[in-house]
Amino acid sequence: MQTETNITIVAASDNNYAILLAVLIKSIEMNHHTGEKIDLHIIDDGISGSTRRRIQQSSDPSVTTLHWHRGKDVVPGHVTIPADKSSFPLTAYLRLFAPYFLPLTVRKFIFLDVDMVVRKDISLLWHTDLGGRTLGAVADISRVVSKPYGGISNYRELGLDPGSGYFNSGLLLVDPARWRQDD
Secondary structure, three states: OOOOOEEEEEEEEOHHHHHHHHHHHHHHHHHOOOOOEEEEEEEEOOOOHHHHHHHHHHOOOOOEEEEEEEHHHHOOOOOOOOOOOOOOOOHHHHHHHHHHHOOOOOOOEEEEOOOOOOOOOHHHHHOOOOOOOOEEEEEEEEEEOOOOOOOOOOOOOOOOOOOOEEEEEEEEEEOHHHHHHHO
C-alpha cells in the first residue's frame, strides 16, 4: 500500500529477461539516497520459481518491497490482446494494465522497462509534476509515427496522422486515476 513516502514502480518481465530485472532493481537501490521506500510491482510473465527467489534474495528489503503479479492475472477478462507478429513480446502490452491492478491508493507510478539501468536517484523522476496530465513520457528518437525506422509501419491502417508524435513507452510516469477515468 502506497503512502506519501513510498515510490511505486512497475516493471514486467518473462524468464528470459529476469536477469535484466535483477540489474534494474539493484541499480535503483544503489542510486536511491532519499528516505522513500520503493514499492516495486513486478508483472511476472513466466519467471521460474528459482529465478524469482534469486531476485528476491538480491533485493534489499530495507529499501524495496517486491510485489509479484502473474501476467495472466493483470489483463482484465474482457480484454483480448491481439496476436502480433512483431518483435514485441506479451510483456510489452502488460504495462497498459498497471492502473487496473495497482491498489487504488496509488496516486502515481513509474513504469520502467527491464533493460534499463537507473543511474540517478529515482526520487528525482518521482517528484516530477505531471501538471494534470495522464502520463509523462520521452519522445522516441523517430519523433513521429511515419518515420521509416523506429516509427509505426502500419500507422495508416491504425488511422494515425503521419505527423502524430511517438514516445518511448519504456519509461513512463503515470497518474493511474486519470488513466482509469479516461479509459
